[in-house]
Amino acid sequence: MIKEHVKCLIIGSGPAGYTAAIYAARADLKPMMYVGLQPGGQLMETTEVENFPGYPDGIQGPEMMIQLRAQAERFGTDIRDGLATEAFLNETPKRIIIEDKAEITADTVIISTGASAKWLGLESEERLKSGGVSACAVCDGFFYREQDVVVVGAGDSACEEAMYLAKLCNKVTLLVRKSEFRASKIMAHRTMNTENIEVLFNHETVEVLGETVVEGVKIKNNITNQEATLEATGFFLAIGHKPNTDIFKGQLDMDEVGYLDVKPGTTNTNIEGVYAAGDCADKTYRQAVTAAGTGCMAALDAERFLAQLEH
Ligand code: NDP
Secondary structure (H helix, E strand, C coil), X not given: CEEEEEEEEEECCCHHHHHHHHHHHHCCCCXXXXXXXXXXXXXXXXXXXXXXXXXXXXXXXXXXXXXXXHHHHHCCCXXXXXXXXXXXXXXXXXXXXXXXXEEEEEEEEEECCCEEECCCCCHHHHHCCCCCEECCHHHHXXXXXXXXXXXXXXXXXXXXXXXXXXXXCCEEEEECCCCCCCCCHHHHHHHHCCCCEEEECCEEEEEEECCCCCCEEEEEECCXXXXXXXXXXXXXXXXCEEECCHHHCCCCCECCCCCECCCCCCCECCCCCEEECHHHHCCCCCCHHHHHHHHHHHHHHHHHHHHHHHC
């Protein structure tokens, strides 16, 4: 097992991690990054990104991540394959285990491990992920203007996504698996009162229809077992996200779902020298540009902490 020490270790490689790497490398912190299970993060699963500033013609998600990686490497970030599997953040220096490959000690650690959208787990859903199945209405809704779409979920996210899509689309059908919303009353009320949203309670997805693009959704009433087919070109999941923070449990403060707590206005966690950026600490915005913003903040916070240590 390799043993190395670095000033700044970045765990995770989405827009937050790469932006932290660009700033940390330019500040001469000589950052090392472990890219994790899905190098590039959630954007590797999206198609066109049209809302990241600086790309007037849009850019494919994977291409943007390749560019961010190249930018981080240009300033000397040591980018490595591997998944952080254990963390000892209360030690000095902090110690991170990378599978059975490496044991890295670090003066500062930037956590940018992201969050993973939850999926239903259907074969058809997986197959059509780049053909109309999405877990982000803000990212992809624009492509379904004046079309019919289906949203699955019953929480605040589902209501928010359904209402967002209702402004763009012809019709939104919201599939709620129980007989009631989990969302707050006000969100549920607004959703129910949006003219072009139809809420189908006690309905589940049987299959997303279509070979290469979504053409419809086969649904089932889970009380009567009656099946039906909805015509739709977009299928949006809003059944929650899971932040990738399990290895920090018991060390870092987090909410009940696992989103890391940071001191407002900073990326400081409850442990000095450990910073959290991007979706692993953000259940509200979850955008590439906000992740990049907090990645920048984390590198600046780390740099200031190291400067204090040195003086
Ligand atoms: P939630 O965990 O609140 O809700 C997830 C929903 O998905 C539940 O209603 C659940 O159904 C449903 N669900 C889970 N699995 C399945 C499945 N396999 N099939 C069908 N439905 C399924 O997640 P959200 O992302 O909505 O919200 C996360 C947090 O963020 C919440 O605290 C929320 O309040 C907050 N938030 C606030 C917003 C705001 O205030 N503007 C906007 C967005 C989020 P069931 O109820 O049957 O378990």
